[in-house]
Amino acid sequence: MSNVLRLADVTLRRGAKTILDGVDWSVDDGQRWVVLGPNGAGKTTVLQLAAARMFPTEGSVEILGDRLGTVDTSELRTRIGLASAALADRIPGRERVLDVVLTASYGVTGRWRESYDEYDTSRARDLLAAFAVDQLVDRHFGSLSEGERKRVQIARALMADPELLLLDEPAAGLDLGGREELVAALSELAGDRRSPVIVLVTHHVEEIPPGFGHALLLRSGTVEAAGPLEEVLTPQHLSRTFGLDLEVERHRGRWSARAAGR
Numbered sequence: 001m002s003n004v005l006r007l008a009d010v011t012l013r014r015g016a017k018t019i020l021d022g023v024d025w026s027v028d029d030g031q032r033w034v035v036l037g038p039n040g041a042g043k044t045t046v047l048q049l050a051a052a053r054m055f056p057t058e059g060s061v062e063i064l065g066d067r068l069g070t071v072d073t074s075e076l077r078t079r080i081g082l083a084s085a086a087l088a089d090r091i092p093g094r095e096r097v098l099d100v101v102l103t104a105s106y107g108v109t110g111r112w113r114e115s116y117d118e119y120d121t122s123r124a125r126d127l128l129a130a131f132a133v134d135q136l137v138d139r140h141f142g143s144l145s146e147g148e149r150k151r152v153q154i155a156r157a158l159m160a161d162p163e164l165l166l167l168d169e170p171a172a173g174l175d176l177g178g179r180e181e182l183v184a185a186l187s188e189l190a191g192d193r194r195s196p197v198i199v200l201v202t203h204h205v206e207e208i209p210p211g212f213g214h215a216l217l218l219r220s221g222t223v224e225a226a227g228p229l230e231e232v233l234t235p236q237h238l239s240r241t242f243g244l245d246l247e248v249e250r251h252r253g254r255w256s257a258r259a260a261g262r
């Protein structure tokens with residue numbers, strides 16, 4: 001197994017604030033990880049490092065065999081699929097859904113004069129179909145519901161056939177049905193051997209798709225635990241991570257957590 005991602009003793013500071021402090025984390029080929037932690041724990045920052053969109057203040061970050069700071073990040077980024085709220089905000093509201101996905105081949109948001117061949121178009125349609133939003137190809141991105149947008153963004157993140165797929169809170173803002181459909185779609189993606197390595201950031205253990213095997217727990221910019229789900233999602237680790245006494249259950253591949261004794 002080879003490292004797809006390796007953070008070694010990573011510290012990241014902004015002004016007087018230490019956002020990440022001595023973070024060690026490795027992700028290997030074929031793995032599917034969730035990154036869990038409370039608001040402000042540093043989850044998005046870790047994902048931005050993994051996406052080659054931020055640099056550590058100290059320590060080293062290796063992505064797909066390249067060390068940040070020694071390589072051309074624009075080339076590295078073409079091998080990484082990212083779906084995040086910040087990226088979605090850059091997609092023009094009048095962009096056609098098909099173009100939202102197609103333009104990922106060029107790493108741009110907003111179609112202009114690039115030309116796409118039949119293969120690109122049919123791949124974009126297939127990805128939209130995989131997330132059950134292919135009927136929306138001609139709609140404007142800005143007219144979609146939150147759930148539809150999330151799925152289009154994941155299709156977009158997969159368009160360039162990335163080796164690493166990073167999803168920052170893909171279920172945020174979805175209703176129960178939307179969340180469950182997304183969890184099912186991500187579970188299917190996780191189970192497909194052709195899928196890239198996946199890292200998914202969430203606040204909720206309920207959103208962990210079956211098929212994901214590992215978790216990184218972050219608390220105040222430090223690693224509380226990292227490893228196989230069964231070892232990491234214990235009441236002790238989760239209680240320390242979220243700062244309250246929690247009970248944890250697993251039922252038919254899904255996890256749930258609630259305050260203990262209530």
Ligand SMILES: Nc1ncnc2c1ncn2[C@@H]1O[C@H](COP(=O)(O)OP(=O)(O)OP(=O)(O)O)[C@@H](O)[C@H]1O
Binds near residue numbers: 046
């Ligand atoms: N440029 C910056 N300058 C100062 N502090 C920052 C900066 N960027 C992020 N932070 C702080 O770093 C901490 C971690 O932020 P981050 O967005 O990584 O957390 P998160 O775990 O993703 O949070 P959430 O769950 O709320 O999205 C937060 O306290 C945030 O306010």
